[in-house]
Amino acid sequence: MPEPRYAVGDLDRLARDLLVAAGVDAEDAAITAEGLLAADLRGVTSHGLAHLPRRLERLASGRVAARPDERIGRNTPLSAIIDAGGGLGIPPSRRAMDLAIAKARATGAGLVAVRNSTHNGMASYYALRALPHDLIGLALTNATPMVVPPGGRAAVYGTNPICVAVPALEEPPLVLDMATSAAAWGKVEVAARTSAPIPTGIALDGAGRVTTDAALALTARALLPLGGAAETGAYKGFGLAVLVDVFTAVLSGGAPGQSIVEGGSSHLLGALRIDLFREPHDFRRAIDSLIRELRATPVPPGAPPVSLPGERETRLEAEHRARGVPLDAATLEELRAAAARLGVAYALEPAGV
Amino acid sequence: MPEPRYAVGDLDRLARDLLVAAGVDAEDAAITAEGLLAADLRGVTSHGLAHLPRRLERLASGRVAARPDERIGRNTPLSAIIDAGGGLGIPPSRRAMDLAIAKARATGAGLVAVRNSTHNGMASYYALRALPHDLIGLALTNATPMVVPPGGRAAVYGTNPICVAVPALEEPPLVLDMATSAAAWGKVEVAARTSAPIPTGIALDGAGRVTTDAALALTARALLPLGGAAETGAYKGFGLAVLVDVFTAVLSGGAPGQSIVEGGSSHLLGALRIDLFREPHDFRRAIDSLIRELRATPVPPGAPPVSLPGERETRLEAEHRARGVPLDAATLEELRAAAARLGVAYALEPAGV
Numbered sequence: 001m002p003e004p005r006y007a008v009g010d011l012d013r014l015a016r017d018l019l020v021a022a023g024v025d026a027e028d029a030a031i032t033a034e035g036l037l038a039a040d041l042r043g044v045t046s047h048g049l050a051h052l053p054r055r056l057e058r059l060a061s062g063r064v065a066a067r068p069d070e071r072i073g074r075n076t077p078l079s080a081i082i083d084a085g086g087g088l089g090i091p092p093s094r095r096a097m098d099l100a101i102a103k104a105r106a107t108g109a110g111l112v113a114v115r116n117s118t119h120n121g122m123a124s125y126y127a128l129r130a131l132p133h134d135l136i137g138l139a140l141t142n143a144t145p146m147v148v149p150p151g152g153r154a155a156v157y158g159t160n161p162i163c164v165a166v167p168a169l170e171e172p173p174l175v176l177d178m179a180t181s182a183a184a185w186g187k188v189e190v191a192a193r194t195s196a197p198i199p200t201g202i203a204l205d206g207a208g209r210v211t212t213d214a215a216l217a218l219t220a221r222a223l224l225p226l227g228g229a230a231e232t233g234a235y236k237g238f239g240l241a242v243l244v245d246v247f248t249a250v251l252s253g254g255a256p257g258q259s260i261v262e263g264g265s266s267h268l269l270g271a272l273r274i275d276l277f278r279e280p281h282d283f284r285r286a287i288d289s290l291i292r293e294l295r296a297t298p299v300p301p302g303a304p305p306v307s308l309p310g311e312r313e314t315r316l317e318a319e320h321r322a323r324g325v326p327l328d329a330a331t332l333e334e335l336r337a338a339a340a341r342l343g344v345a346y347a348l349e350p351a352g353v
Numbered sequence: 354m355p356e357p358r359y360a361v362g363d364l365d366r367l368a369r370d371l372l373v374a375a376g377v378d379a380e381d382a383a384i385t386a387e388g389l390l391a392a393d394l395r396g397v398t399s400h401g402l403a404h405l406p407r408r409l410e411r412l413a414s415g416r417v418a419a420r421p422d423e424r425i426g427r428n429t430p431l432s433a434i435i436d437a438g439g440g441l442g443i444p445p446s447r448r449a450m451d452l453a454i455a456k457a458r459a460t461g462a463g464l465v466a467v468r469n470s471t472h473n474g475m476a477s478y479y480a481l482r483a484l485p486h487d488l489i490g491l492a493l494t495n496a497t498p499m500v501v502p503p504g505g506r507a508a509v510y511g512t513n514p515i516c517v518a519v520p521a522l523e524e525p526p527l528v529l530d531m532a533t534s535a536a537a538w539g540k541v542e543v544a545a546r547t548s549a550p551i552p553t554g555i556a557l558d559g560a561g562r563v564t565t566d567a568a569l570a571l572t573a574r575a576l577l578p579l580g581g582a583a584e585t586g587a588y589k590g591f592g593l594a595v596l597v598d599v600f601t602a603v604l605s606g607g608a609p610g611q612s613i614v615e616g617g618s619s620h621l622l623g624a625l626r627i628d629l630f631r632e633p634h635d636f637r638r639a640i641d642s643l644i645r646e647l648r649a650t651p652v653p654p655g656a657p658p659v660s661l662p663g664e665r666e667t668r669l670e671a672e673h674r675a676r677g678v679p680l681d682a683a684t685l686e687e688l689r690a691a692a693a694r695l696g697v698a699y700a701l702e703p704a705g706v
Contacts, residue, residue, distance in 0.1 A: 078461040079629035108431040109462050113630060136599075149659045152650035166599050174599065176592035182585050199584040201554075208653060226579060226586050231552040232535050233579050237586075239529035239662040242647065246489075246519050246527065250639045251630040276432035277466060277604040286603045294595065297505035300561060306502045309592040 005324030175310025358677030468607030528663025
């Protein structure tokens with residue numbers, strides 16, 4: 001049975017109302033709602049409204065500040081640091097991205113690091129904001145320890161995702177938005193719920209052995225780096241993740257690697273002006289060509305064409321905007337319970353299936 | 354039996370003499386010799402002097418221009434494009450890196466793209482040049498088609514390596530220098546020579562199936578992206594490689610993706626000033642802490658500690674500078690034959706074993 005779909009405007013209103021009821025100011029509530037919905041629109045449900053109830057709990061317990069003291073630190077024509085004051089991660093990240101865009105438009109490049117933040121949702125929400133300005137967008141974030149370095153047997157660093165968004169002309173933009181682990185934690189959670197095996201090479205069990213048993217992997221909380229084993233390039237996934245810690249936590253003076261705790265995550269948002277190198281229209285046309293060449297890669301008989309980074313998400317977003325956003329029953333129930341707890345009217349009605 | 358070792362100065366002189374005899378001017382010969390030797394020093398033998406005979410052949414046949422018409426194109430305070438004129442790849446890449454460093458020192462960041470170039474050797478040769486200036490170094494290059502996108506069955510893009518170098522204080526620098534394929538082509542070549550199997554998940558056979566047979570992989574010339582299979586993240590290795598094509602070929606107006614041929618490769622060299630964000634000394638000390646935390650990751654009983662990106666190469670370089678550079682018999686014989694062909698005195702004597 002397909003999940004019921006909801007109108008974007010209805011979901012946005014509910015998310016904003018819940019956040020405001022939890023003490024967040026109207027502007028940050030609106031930005032957070034938009035950032036979470038951006039993930040559901042692109043089919044990245046693990047970073048969408050499903051994540052809102054957890055945020056509301058942390059606001060309630062005070063582990064995330066509802067009215068953080070956000071400050072700008074070192075600030076140059078190319079760069080800045082924002083201290084997020086331990087509040088929600090999406091609002092300072094979006095302000096950082098917009099500041100990076102403004103700097104890039106003025107000087108050619110902008111890089112804004114955020115420290116003392118929390119989970120900032122889907123990285124491509126930020127990187128995509130660069131594209132209408134003929135900029136390339138960048139978003140990095142570190143995360144709490146959940147990945148094991150090659151040769152190690154304990155999770156000591158985060159899934160540390162990397163996102164780069166590149167504008168095309170007629171084709172959908174290139175949007176790579178990837179954890180530097182072999183797979184996302186959500187893959188283990190979903191497999192455990194459905195008692196399905198996980199692929200070999202994405203997680204360890206409690207004894208430090210590679211496992212295909214999702215239940216064991218769920219308990220161990222030890223993902224493998226992109227590349228899986230040492231002989232298939234795990235040092236590369238590990239190395240990329242270390243660089244993400246460098247460009248987020250070390251550059252900003254935040255908490256790197258093993259020492260990240262809830263409330264200590266760091267991000268980097270960036271933008272680069274295409275006309276530093278060539279006319280944006282020519283660049284966009286060349287990106288179209290690159291996409292079309294790669295899509296024409298020979299495939300096995302009957303197989304679909306090769307898919308470019310972000311292509312599927314762009315298609316899903318268009319479909320969800322037109323037909324509504326599907327939400328799973330568990331998320332709906334959690335949102336309903338949160339609304340009851342916070343005294344928010346819950347009037348969500350399916351817009352279709 | 355250990356390979357004989359040679360003094361760096363002797364190898365440098367021979368390489369320069371061979372390149373000058375092949376028609377290259379003295380400055381470009383010196384830069385090329387240094388760049389190749391930098392790879393042997395760091396133990397990256399596939400990109401070292403073993404690669405010189407092939408370059409000499411291409412100079413002789415005219416496929417690589419000995420005296421290219423190298424020109425600077427668009428040039429801004431943050432960026433430039435160099436057209437390498439179809440010559441050797443190392444000299445314009447080093448000039449591009451040094452230009453990026455000068456721009457970064459002046460403005461905060463520098464990015465210089467190179468088009469119409471050829472194989473530019475080991476990427477970390479360039480990125481490492483940034484470190485003494487309290488800069489982070491970046492080197493990207495695209496390459497001739499040798500990797501198969503997820504879901505495809507033909508090699509349509511290159512191993513497109515990514516290198517980032519980050520300075521530490523007392524610890525060796527962090528130097529990630531990685532192909533975006535699961536393994537380097539050299540791994541298949543070496544396994545085929547020794548009739549050893551290759552790991553599963555790094556290459557396909559001629560029928561488009563994953564193989565562990567190095568001989569079949571050698572004929573097919575079809576590596577897999579970092580991540581291996583779709584379910585273990587191959588779209589990530591593919592996506593990173595596409596971005597490398599964007600930042601090298603598309604930005605510079607060079608040849609991207611499927612259309613790269615010998616003489617058409619493109620590079621990007623970059624530098625970023627650390628003090629845009631914080632005092633370099635504090636940054637370096639924080640990098641030391643990050644390295645030490647990660648090195649302290651629990652490992653299985655008796656196992657060596659977790660190794661950081663570039664740590665092994667830094668150790669090898671110190672050893673090779675002190676005790677000489679080991680060279681394999683096949684490379685020595687090819688260098689001797691090239692010297693005879695070009696009328697260059699070959700007086701290489703082992704400095705030790």
